[in-house]
Amino acid sequence: MNDKSPGYKRLRGRGARGPLSLGRSILYLGTDHLLVIDTSGVSETYKRFYFRDIQAFLIRPTMMRWLGLAVLAFVAVFLAALGLAIGGYEPLYWGTPAGVMALFMLVYYAKGPSCAVYLKTAVHTEALPSLNRRPRAERTLATLRPLIEAAQADIQPVAELADAVVTQQRVDDSLQPASKSLPEPVRHVRGAFHAAAFGLHGLDSVLTIVQLGLGENNVMDVGGVAVTLALVAACVGAIVTQRSSDIPKSARRLVWIAVVLVWVFLLAAIVIAVVAGLSGVDASHSVIDTVPGVPHLMLTSALTSALICVLGFIAMVPFWRRGSK
């Protein structure tokens, strides 16, 4: 009695169920239902949502677009800075991947604002990770709406409800109304990423001051790069986890300030490297000694990092004490 499997039409987009998930989720349109296929390794799981059962689609704006852009931009700037700092033919060598990254950024940006879409039935709410961009979600919902309306035509009250909710959740011009209509529950987080971010700022400050005192050497350079990379990763983690969490506002703002400052100092370092390269500074000598302005920049960076570290822990310590009680 093997029934004929229905023909499915793939809907555009794919997404993962979590930031570290290797699997992917894809939507397919069936004759009377929506099929969600989650592929993980060599197995697939299927979830079917019949048009008669769908009550609403909920759309919530997310920050994934900006986070993704920030990570890509960081890698691009890092590669470009590395090329500029090394000099010779290397800028071309590192500039090419930086250019590719910039192209990725452009494509990533052009896909539109990121969002999370949830499908609501009478008994549960299911996330649809493949609809992670607003324009794509709009198009998909526009495709689904007449099908759902047709399937629910004979059940008037539910049809009206679906219509009302879908209309309410329709993609608006601005993101603000959607975020207002769906207040997220506040989550409790431990603030490990924040601790790491503020702690690494402190470490960065110490390293910079030591570097100023001792002068440049390879060990300190490698250590500095490793700390900066870890700092960026911690800040990204903090930004992701602090959303809808009970982390104090002051700590959240500090994380954003920290991210901006990392960028400012990185850009300043690139400008200095370019100026030094153009003015023909001998690369065999220490940049701290030969390029004017570098010691001041490093000192400012160290003091700012120390300040962020201290303020961050001042903001977080009462929060951790409350959490441990």
Next chain:
Amino acid sequence: MDVDGEASCFFHEGKKGETICDLCGRFLCSLCDIHITGKHLCPPCLEHARKNRALDCLDDRRVLYDSAALALAVLPLIFIYPTLITAPASLYVAIRYWRAPLGIVRKRRVRYLIAVVLASLQILAWIAAIIYLISRT
């Protein structure tokens, strides 16, 4: 068995039979009647169909043996030496599970074919290499 001269449900003697199971022909009351993809089924037939994967609409998980065979044929190529084991393994998976159901939206056995071709080539390459080494010594 009947209720007031009418057929009763096979599973509930006191309830009137309203339809018959399309698979086993038992009388079913409205409680036992499961209407799925245009068929009326009784709970045991539904369970049987689910276990035997006879109804696609009840399938909630499938192992993609074609992807497994292809992965076994392609990924170890990076390190070359594991292909001595993975190529026959890929060939075994492809042949053993050739008739196994594919993914629910996948209709062609292209991955199996690619896996068989790649694995066969790897095995032939190993045979050639072994013959060459033996002939040299």
